[in-house]
Amino acid sequence: MKLFITGGTGFVGSHLINQAHAAGHTLVAQRRPGSQSRLKLDREPQWVDRALDGDFTAELEGCDAVVHLASHTPNPPYAPLDECLYWNVFAAVHLLQQAAALGIRDVLVAGTCFEYGEAAQGLDVVPPATDMRPSLSYPISKAAATTACLGLARHLGLRLQVLRIFQVFGDGEAATRFWPSLRAAALEGRDFAMSAGVQVRDFIPVQDVARQFLAALDFSQVEPGRPQVRNVGTGHGQTLLAFAQHWWAHWQATGQLVPGQVGLRPGELPRLVADMNSVHIA
Template sequence: MKIFLTGGTGFVGSHFLREVQKSGHEVVAQCRPGSRPRLQPSQNPLWIERPLDHNFEVELAGCETLVHLASHTPNPPYAPLDECLYWNVYATTRLLQQAARQGVQNVLVAGTCFEYGAAAEGIDFVHPGTEMRPSLSYPISKAAATTVCLGIARSLGLRLKILRIFQVFGEGEAASRFWPSLRKAALAGDNFSMSAGTQIRDFIPVEEVARQFVDALSFTHVEPGKPQVRNIGTGVPQTLIEFAQYWWRAWGATGELQPGQLGLRPGELQRLVADIHSVHIT
């Protein structure tokens, strides 16, 4: 299969690129000028160094599947809403329309669990058909992008899957995020300040996310114009402090975990765990 990939130098994208190359697929990969992979692929794809809002119709010609992993400021502090909307909605819209004009029928898009926003409050396991009610710039733009992708797929008869990723962690993750920050402190022998850690999350290793995206390249059971949305997680609830304690021991940390030293982020949910068994068809 010939695949057009966006976000191939990013956290999830770098792992996906490694995993998809094991299956022998041919990959044409867009990346921002000057961007380099978080992890070096086993072999370099055909890199297209061009901003996401440019034209890719020449490179899309002959591709069977578009895998869209690129996203703008997925980690706090998020960019302003207008900037997020431009890159996550407008640029995505252009890309899907270009792909459709070049005969690409299969589209796989990375979503985020934060699209659910306040609608996930009080739900034990969040169904992929749950209403989207985000309140911050990046999640708002991703929810808007989902709506646009679903509409384009229905109107143009594309086979579309949107996979909403839950609490992914692992090698190549942005240094400011929880797992890399925890590891840095553990390996340095430092203490680590954190919130009370009572938040319940669905932590999934990035390698497993990459495998599930590769598995999703089969569109056998997806009908044209009837997009599917599903969650990518483990379905296993775990508190933040349990997660931290596990890795603290695994790394042989000599410092101390210091829960309760930090507060929660604005709008942070107490529980966010995936229903991984359901598929929402729109």
Template sequence: MHLFITGGTGFIGGHLLDALGKTAHRTTALCRRPEQAAQRPAERRTWICKPMDALEAADLRGVDVLVHLASTDVPPRPSEWQRLFYWNVDVLVRVLLAAQSGGVRRVVVAGTFAEYGRSFEKYDAMPCDAPLLPTYGYAASKAAAFQVASAFAIERGIEMCYLRIFSAFGEGQYAQNFWPALKKAALEGEDFPMTPGEQVRDYVDVEQVARAFLCAAESGGVQAGVPWVRNVGSGVPVSMKAFAEHWWSVWNAPGRLLVGALPYRPNELMRCVPRPGVDLLVG
């Protein structure tokens, strides 16, 4: 099978490429700069270096599955609404059109649990068909991307998998995210200020996330014109405080966890976990 990956130089994309390197699949990945490709050479892998909004049908001919991981301004990076909707929605339309014209039979698109937004106040564990009620720009752009991808698949009769990722963590993650910031403080012997940590999350290792995307690419249970939607998580809810204490112990950190030193964010959602069973895809 031939897979085309957008976002291959990103956090999840890098781990997916590592997982694909252990298979017999052929991979083409998109990058913006040639030096990014030079850093990740591998057998059965080709790089195309161009902006994502310049992808054409010719770039995707011979591809069986497009895995669309690329996304702009993932939190906690600052974001701007027009930029979010251009790259996460408008460019997605261009990529889908190019994929169809190029003969791609399946598209696997990365979403986020943040699309559910206020629905977390109504569900103890989130089903993948819950209403999308996002509360900020990035989440709204991804919810719009889902609607685009879903309607495109139905109208054009293509196979489409949409995977909403819960709280992914691991090596290569943006430094300001919770887990890498926690690790940096632990290894440098610093104290780590945090909220009271009562928020409950589903923390899922990025390698599990990569395997979930590979599973979606390989699955035989996807029908053309019928969007296949799953949540991606570990299936193990845990409070942020317990998660932090676990890793603080793993790293044998000499500093202190300053639990309660920071306030909760405005509009903090206190429980964000997926429903187990058929709604949940664990790699």
């Protein structure tokens, strides 16, 4: 397949590019001017250096599917809501409309488990049909983007899948996030202060996220105008502390984990684990 990928230099995007090339796909990849890949690429795609709200008509011509991974400020501190809505909703819809005008009907859109927000409270696993009740700017904008893309897919007869990513980690992750911060402390022999670590998450290696996106490129089970929402995770929960202890031992760290020294982020849920056994036909 010939794929048009947004967010090609990002954390998930870099891994997906390597895996998609290995699988024999031809890639056209959008990137913000000046951005660099988070990971060493085995092979360069055809890069398009342009902001996401630009005109991609020429580059979309001849593509079989769109994989939309780009997102605005996915890591705290989040940008203001109006800014998130512009890039995560308007720009995404603008891109899909350009693709549809050229006859491209197969679309994957990366969502986030944080779209569920307070609706996930009390659930052992979160089915993809769960309501969206986020309360922070970035998750609100991603939930709005999902709603807009699902509506557009029904209106235009797209074969659309929204893939909501759970707690992804691995090489190429932003240095300020938990796993890279933990690794840096371990390898430098420092102590690592963290929260009590009682929150339960569905931790999934980024390579497995990329594999699930590649598998979703088989659109044979997706009907035009009947978009699907799926979770991208493992279906297994683990406390943050247990996760940290596993990697601390793996890296043979000489420092100490110091749980309970950092507070929880506002709105942080006690448990967020994917239901991997159901698909929501939206």
